[in-house]
Amino acid sequence: MKLPRYDWSELERVATRIVESCLVDLPDEIRPAAERVPCLFKRYHPNAPHIDPEAMYMLGEYITYGDDTGSVDESGIIALYLGAIAWYCEDENLDFEDEVRTTYLHELGHHFGWDEEAVEERGL
Numbered sequence: 252m253k254l255p256r257y258d259w260s261e262l263e264r265v266a267t268r269i270v271e272s273c274l275v276d277l278p279d280e281i282r283p284a285a286e287r288v289p290c291l292f293k294r295y296h297p298n299a300p301h302i303d304p305e306a307m308y309m310l311g312e313y314i315t316y317g318d319d320t321g322s323v324d325e326s327g328i329i330a331l332y333l334g335a336i337a338w339y340c341e342d343e344n345l346d347f348e349d350e351v352r353t354t355y356l357h358e359l360g361h362h363f364g365w366d367e368e369a370v371e372e373r374g375l
Contacts, residue, residue, distance in 0.1 A: 262333040262347075263292050269351045270331075273359075278373070281363065288327065288362050290355065294334035310336050311354040313361035329358040 270290050277285050299307030315327035331354055340347045360370035 257334055257337045259294065259333075262337055265348060266292055266331060266333055266351045269348055270355050273352055273355055285359055285362070288329055288359065290329045290331060292331055292333050295332050296330075296335065299332075299335070307335060308339070310339060310350070311358045313358040315362075327362055329355065329362070331355060331358070 274282060274286055296303075296306040296309040296312070299309070309332055311329065311331045313327055313329055331351065333351070336350050336354060337347055339345070340350050357370065360367075360373075365373070
């Protein structure tokens, strides 16, 4: 399966701006911890499409080096798959910036160990 190509530098520029904006807008009690979580931009999940065709639909993930319980002190990174996000937005007629924001905050919530309901309760 051939993956679509996008202007990588533009996707990365926009995503960087969105992530920085998200951090500024976070509540004071979690911003310092959130700022310590690195965010990497990749085109697609490394398993897409040759190893796992479904991985090409993965928009992002929180990759932890701990025990998967989530905590402020746990180390890990957020990976956003910008090619997959762009492709998803194109297919679903969604806004790329909105989806980057949603995906980033979703994965940040995983860093803190929050489930979907907890993320929503916090306005993230």
